[in-house]
Amino acid sequence: MQVCSTKAEFRGFLDNVRALGRTVGLVPTMGALHDGHLSLLRSAAAECDVVALTIFVNPLQFAAGEDLSAYPRPLERDLELAEAAGADVVFTPSNAEMYPVPVATTVHVDGLTAPMEGAARPTHFDGVTTVVAKLFNIAGTCRAYFGEKDFQQLAVVTRMAFDLDQPVTVVPCPIIRETDGLAMSSRNAYLDRADREAATVLHRALRAGAAMISAGETDPGIVARHVASVIEAEPLASPGYAEVVDPATLETPTVLVPGSTVRLLATALFGSTRLLDNLEVPVP
Ligand code: AMP
Secondary structure (H helix, E strand, O other): OEEEOOHHHHHHHHHHHHHOOOOEEEEEEOOOOOHHHHHHHHHHHHHOOEEEEEEOOOHHHOOOOOOOOOOOOOHHHHHHHHHHHOOOEEEOOOHHHHOOOOOOOOOOOOOOOOOOHHHHOOOHHHHHHHHHHHHHHHHOOEEEEEEHHHHHHHHHHHHHHHHOOOOEEEEEEOOOEOOOOOEOOHHHHHOOHHHHHHOOHHHHHHHHHHHHHHOOOOOHHHHHHHHHHHHHOOOOEEEEEEEEEOOOOOOOOOOOOOOOEEEEEEEEEEOOEEEEEEEEEEOO
16 A cells, blocks of 8 residues: 655556556545545445545645544554555545645535535535545556435535536445444544534434434424434433435435435534534335
């Protein structure tokens, strides 16, 4: 496995790969790898000739007061896990390599970025789309693997690649969970024992909402309030949003249409750790 710290090295490696007629699978991450990340690497390895992992804790997507400096950076361990999961090349740029001067150009996706995470973290998605656009430009033609764990991010990045004609096919990958249902996240490492236990309420609340839809409820407001009420019942959780949305537009439908599929999304704070989760639900 080749480790590159410069854009030129990484771009050159992948240009050579494609010149030999081989395909590239790209997995952008912020590191602190867990089984969720590794599942993306394995999907890329199953579908592409060469797997490229990027590890970069992108300062642009953190607001002041968020966990940029505390974010875990276990690089040696990440490299071992990445190699075992099938990575062929890893790009681990420094901040100075990615942003040699402050960026004057920002990629902004309208609409999809307005609700939920966009409302809670107003500068977040511009930071994400700007760095992902840079990574796509550096990596070149590829399939890029993103987790449904960050469902809104997946929608936003997919739309960016489409709108900007980037030579990248964005591939959605399912959420990997702990055995008790908690969605895997690098931020789970921040949780103390009590908060770790309490954090399972997110998945339970989403499943309670899904059960309501399966039982015939067609009012998305009633479902969302039920999800919120399950989270509120957990004393260690400070609830954020709970939403029922159309997976394509991220807008809340006025009524749940039989035969359609909706996405339930919810967030909550446990101590100072903000976690998010979501679930696909078919409407009977
Ligand atoms: P991050 O390092 O948190 O920026 O995540 C990098 C990529 O891994 C994103 O596409 C995430 O959606 C994806 N990811 C994170 N956690 C999970 C998970 N539990 N299951 C599947 N994908 C995940």
